[in-house]
Amino acid sequence: MKKILLKNAKLVDDIGVRKSDLLIEGEKIAAEEKRGFFAEEESKNQFKVIDLKGKYIFPGIIDAHTHYLLHSRGTVTADDFYQGSIAAAAGGVTTVIDYIDFPVDGDFKRSVAERKKEASDSIIDYNFHQVVQDFNENISKNLADLKDLGLASIKLFTTYKDVGYMIERDQWSELFKRLKEIEILPQVHAEDDALIQDLKEVYSRRNLTAPEFHPAIRPGITEALAVKEMGEEALQADMPLYIVHLSSAEGLEAVRDLRSRKAQIYAETAPHYLLLDSSYLKREEAQLYLMTPPLRSKYDNQKLWQGVSTGEFQVVATDHCAFNKEQKMQSNSSLEILPGIPGTETMLPLLYSSGVRNNRITIREMVEMLSVNPAKIFGLYPEKGSLEVGTDADLTVFDPNLEKKLTAENLHSAAGYSPYNDFTVKGYPVMTFRRGELIFADKLRAEKGSGKFIFAHSSSLLQTQNY
Numbered sequence: 001m002k003k004i005l006l007k008n009a010k011l012v013d014d015i016g017v018r019k020s021d022l023l024i025e026g027e028k029i030a031a032e033e034k035r036g037f038f039a040e041e042e043s044k045n046q047f048k049v050i051d052l053k054g055k056y057i058f059p060g061i062i063d064a065h066t067h068y069l070l071h072s073r074g075t076v077t078a079d080d081f082y083q084g085s086i087a088a089a090a091g092g093v094t095t096v097i098d099y100i101d102f103p104v105d106g107d108f109k110r111s112v113a114e115r116k117k118e119a120s121d122s123i124i125d126y127n128f129h130q131v132v133q134d135f136n137e138n139i140s141k142n143l144a145d146l147k148d149l150g151l152a153s154i155k156l157f158t159t160y161k162d163v164g165y166m167i168e169r170d171q172w173s174e175l176f177k178r179l180k181e182i183e184i185l186p187q188v189h190a191e192d193d194a195l196i197q198d199l200k201e202v203y204s205r206r207n208l209t210a211p212e213f214h215p216a217i218r219p220g221i222t223e224a225l226a227v228k229e230m231g232e233e234a235l236q237a238d239m240p241l242y243i244v245h246l247s248s249a250e251g252l253e254a255v256r257d258l259r260s261r262k263a264q265i266y267a268e269t270a271p272h273y274l275l276l277d278s279s280y281l282k283r284e285e286a287q288l289y290l291m292t293p294p295l296r297s298k299y300d301n302q303k304l305w306q307g308v309s310t311g312e313f314q315v316v317a318t319d320h321c322a323f324n325k326e327q328k329m330q331s332n333s334s335l336e337i338l339p340g341i342p343g344t345e346t347m348l349p350l351l352y353s354s355g356v357r358n359n360r361i362t363i364r365e366m367v368e369m370l371s372v373n374p375a376k377i378f379g380l381y382p383e384k385g386s387l388e389v390g391t392d393a394d395l396t397v398f399d400p401n402l403e404k405k406l407t408a409e410n411l412h413s414a415a416g417y418s419p420y421n422d423f424t425v426k427g428y429p430v431m432t433f434r435r436g437e438l439i440f441a442d443k444l445r446a447e448k449g450s451g452k453f454i455f456a457h458s459s460s461l462l463q464t465q466n467y
């Protein structure tokens with residue numbers, strides 16, 4: 001196969017922005033040189049040449065939080081790994097880190113093997129976080145398997161006790177000790193379950209369960225309480241803790257407080273917590289905007305943007321959990337509506353338009369949050385998340401001037417609706433290379449199943465020698 005020369009683009013990674021030409025050979029980045037360096041070989045027709053004047057090249061974008069083919073409440077999400085990965089590739093995403101349901105018998109070898117099978121028709125690369133809902137001797141022993149299976153992290157819930165997801169408070173301390181021994185990073189979905197149960201009861205009794213009451217039933221204070229409680233545990237255990245989808249000003253305040261006391265707290269937020277607000281839950285078809293944690297006020301949007309601007313968030317990821325309209329509209333009770341929205345495909349363009357274009361973050365900071373940092377934190381770096389010579393040629397080619405309306409017709413999720421229907425972005429990915437192969441440019445170009453599981457080493461947060 002001919003080498004591919006990507007010329008005249010600007011490269012962006014955590015080193016900075018520079019004018020360089022990139023050479024791809026097979027699945028890898030073969031060279032980075034000053035513009036024009038390859039002119040002689042180029043003139044001898046040795047390469048397939050793609051002129052990317054006016055475009056950027058990023059290390060392949062990573063969505064570190066997706067739920068493809070998620071079985072929930074008697075149904076399954078609209079996007080499986082095939083359709084979900086097509087939408088991801090169209091949005092410049094080359095790797096996702098999805099979730100694995102908890103196996104009640106603690107057999108992680110089986111749970112990982114089964115999930116790998118479900119993911120095998122993906123067109124982009126993938127890794128997983130293993131959900132852990134219980135802790136005992138057997139689970140403690142088996143947790144060590146995760147590392148050998150190529151996983152870097154587990155996910156804990158402080159809520160959803162009613163459906164069995166919640167890890168009991170009295171198990172945290174032993175669990176954290178064990179995670180420290182085996183170098184597995186804990187993630188937490190932080191919402192205080194007891195308070196939410198009380199509020200659910202109060203609102204239900206008064207018949208106030210429509211979508212617009214969802215934020216009142218799960219207010220920001222519940223997030224702050226859970227962040228504090230588990231953050232305290234992490235501090236005691238001298239362990240890093242990664243908080244998924246932080247959604248509220250109160251939650252961010254709790255993170256700040258813990259950090260001021262030297263807790264190692266890492267935080268992720270999602271585009272919808274920055275760009276959508278609770279007024280969407282008063283719209284017609286409000287169900288389409290319901291997820292957990294819920295959308296909050298414009299004040300929260302603003303506080304979270306400040307956090308993004310000042311480096312308080314290490315990762316932006318989407319919590320992509322796509323149900324179609326029919327599934328979403330089955331109920332008008334916030335206690336029953338299937339929670340979750342599609343997001344992976346629109347993550348990069350939204351963050352560029354509203355973050356970089358509005359001078360809230362630099363383009364380099366955007367690339368750190370969407371690629372470099374998740375790769376490091378979840379043990380995929382430098383194979384993913386870097387433009388280093390010799391690593392996977394996962395590349396997102398981005399046209400900063402391309403305008404697009406984020407309507408469902410322009411997107412690829414099987415959800416069939418777009419929560420960002422009202423948004424027009426300027427700046428859009430135009431080519432997506434996964435391990436050297438152009439998998440999306442205007443249309444799908446990859447074979448079903450051409451993505452693969454990427455073996456993770458332990459999180460950079462747990463290594464003595466940090467990258």
Ligand SMILES: [Zn+2]
Nearest residue numbers: 065066067319
């Ligand atoms: Zn999630």
